[in-house]
Amino acid sequence: MDDVRVIQIKESVFADNNKDADRLREQLKAEKTFLLNLMSSPGSGKTTTLLALAKELEGKLKWGVMEADIDSSVDAETMLKAGVPSIQLHTGGMCHLDADMTRQGIHEFGTKDLDLVILENVGNLVCPAEFDTGAVKNMTILSVPEGHDKPLKYPLMYETCDLLVVNKIDVMEYFDFDKEKVVEYAKRRNPEIEIIFLSAKTGEGVEKLADWILKNTKAWIEG
Amino acid sequence: MDDVRVIQIKESVFADNNKDADRLREQLKAEKTFLLNLMSSPGSGKTTTLLALAKELEGKLKWGVMEADIDSSVDAETMLKAGVPSIQLHTGGMCHLDADMTRQGIHEFGTKDLDLVILENVGNLVCPAEFDTGAVKNMTILSVPEGHDKPLKYPLMYETCDLLVVNKIDVMEYFDFDKEKVVEYAKRRNPEIEIIFLSAKTGEGVEKLADWILKNTKAWIEG
Numbered sequence: 001m002d003d004v005r006v007i008q009i010k011e012s013v014f015a016d017n018n019k020d021a022d023r024l025r026e027q028l029k030a031e032k033t034f035l036l037n038l039m040s041s042p043g044s045g046k047t048t049t050l051l052a053l054a055k056e057l058e059g060k061l062k063w064g065v066m067e068a069d070i071d072s073s074v075d076a077e078t079m080l081k082a083g084v085p086s087i088q089l090h091t092g093g094m095c096h097l098d099a100d101m102t103r104q105g106i107h108e109f110g111t112k113d114l115d116l117v118i119l120e121n122v123g124n125l126v127c128p129a130e131f132d133t134g135a136v137k138n139m140t141i142l143s144v145p146e147g148h149d150k151p152l153k154y155p156l157m158y159e160t161c162d163l164l165v166v167n168k169i170d171v172m173e174y175f176d177f178d179k180e181k182v183v184e185y186a187k188r189r190n191p192e193i194e195i196i197f198l199s200a201k202t203g204e205g206v207e208k209l210a211d212w213i214l215k216n217t218k219a220w221i222e223g
Numbered sequence: 224m225d226d227v228r229v230i231q232i233k234e235s236v237f238a239d240n241n242k243d244a245d246r247l248r249e250q251l252k253a254e255k256t257f258l259l260n261l262m263s264s265p266g267s268g269k270t271t272t273l274l275a276l277a278k279e280l281e282g283k284l285k286w287g288v289m290e291a292d293i294d295s296s297v298d299a300e301t302m303l304k305a306g307v308p309s310i311q312l313h314t315g316g317m318c319h320l321d322a323d324m325t326r327q328g329i330h331e332f333g334t335k336d337l338d339l340v341i342l343e344n345v346g347n348l349v350c351p352a353e354f355d356t357g358a359v360k361n362m363t364i365l366s367v368p369e370g371h372d373k374p375l376k377y378p379l380m381y382e383t384c385d386l387l388v389v390n391k392i393d394v395m396e397y398f399d400f401d402k403e404k405v406v407e408y409a410k411r412r413n414p415e416i417e418i419i420f421l422s423a424k425t426g427e428g429v430e431k432l433a434d435w436i437l438k439n440t441k442a443w444i445e446g
Contacts, residue, residue: 041265042348042377043369070349072375093379095318095349123376125265126293126318126347145368145391146266152295153346154265156316168368174394 004073004080005087007108010101017131021099024106024134034116034217035106037135039157041150042123044143045167047075049200049209050118054082056210061217063116066105068097070122085114096127099134116217125154136220139163144177151185158189163196165209170199227296227303228310230331233324240354244322247329247357257339257440258329260358262380264373265346267366268390270298271423272432273341277305279433284440286339289328291320293345308337319350322357339440348377359443362386367400374408381412386419388432393422 028035040046050065057063064085067075076088089105091097097105102119111117119135121128140161142150145168151158158164164186166179179197186193196212198205251258263269273288280286287308290298299311312328314320320328325342334340342358344351363384365373368391374381381387387409389402402420409416419435421428 041346041369042373043264043366069376071378072372074372074375093353095347122349123264124318124347124349126345127350130316143266143368145366145394146264149295149297150265152297153292155294171368171394171397174397 004076005108006073006076007087007089007105008092010104017098017100021132021134024099024103025136028134028136029220031112032221033111033114034220035102035133035135036116036118036213037121037133037138038118038141039121039125039128039138039161040123040141041125041143041146044123044141044146045200046120046123046141047078049141049165049167050079050084050120051082052200052203052206053210053213054084056206057213060214061115062113063118064109064111064114066109066117066119068105068120068122070094075120091122095122095124096131097121097133098131102133102135115221116213125150125157129154129157129160137162137216139165141165141167142182143168144172144175147176148178148182148185151182151189155189158186158193161190161193163194163212166195166197167200169197169204170202227299228331229296230310230312230328231315233327240321240323244355244357247322247326248359251357251359252443254335255444256334256337257443258325258356258358259339259341259436260344260356260361261341261364262344262348262351262361262384263346263364264348264366264369267346267364267369268423269343269346269364270301272364272388272390272421273302273307273343274305275423275426275429276433276436277307279429280436283437284338285336286341287332287334287337289332289340289342291328291343291345293317298343314345318345318347319354320344320356321354325356325358338444339436348373348380352377352380352383360385360439362388364388364390365405366391367395367398370399371401371405371408374405374412378412381409381416384413384416386417386435389418389420390423392420392427393425
């Protein structure tokens, strides 16, 4: 598709990313835009979950998606086809986004009129968790085929996230996945983490995620 | 388990990792040890594939496994229980291994008497592909639930690898996974890449991977 806007992100020039992330949050607060940073392994179903959300959020708020990838623009194309305003950020090999890189996307996208922007970060459980993007909340998706032990192996991701979505529950019976253990391991990393089980493919549980997003967006833009 | 040896890896002091990787390969050549670097997303089945290999390789060569993880020692425990000499490398938050970090593992493990060492790298499709570990060959595992589009999104991983293993073919029917497309996309990144389809869970195809490993180990230690 010719109409996908692709932004080539430059490396950050700011030494203190945490302060820079706070500045971006202040800007988003003033503009009444809720930024949600979505992180996961490759192939856990980030884009499919956003597609499922599109149906649930329709007519309820103005939103858009920033798709970050090292290469390729397939995700932004997919979201655009579903009628969701989207741009593709190319990180030029970088394994994560920081606050300045996120700001470049926000600026190019033009998000002032949006209530909600979801940033689909690079598929990677390690590096994205180390960099505050300036998002108001962080969420991670763990898909059933990846196994329930991931919170043990990627601790920072779970410590950083406000919400864990367990995706692909429709294939639970074909995998050795223990729902109680994943809750136990995730809470061990972060006792405050909220957990939603869903299947982006069948739609089961997606309304719970939509409710969580609507509630948190409202709290941010009205708070 | 108390008997898992855990090595805390230090950051590399060498400026030129490529030269350092060549030095490590020379050492391994002199010691007649084949080092295979295994990379993939979290949860694609690296450890399960190594367990399946253990049965196929038994009695055919002397081998061991270095399990790299940010935290936790569950993988080395699993391999030790299966009777495979293993150590756990903790990267202290680092998202990849370079040649010097690999050498620290090789040194602590004591691999001179081994024909084959498999390095299970940190679960991450981005950063590990950027650093030559000193391995003789690189392989990556892509599991069916991750989707056939991954070679489009993580080009360097596929350019770097000699072998692509497509794992979890036993659940192929439950996912929208196109075998022909994954071959096409992987070869687009790397026309020389070899591809093996298998299920570490059922054992289907694992003998082909064992044959590939035996052939390449023999070529290295006798070449």
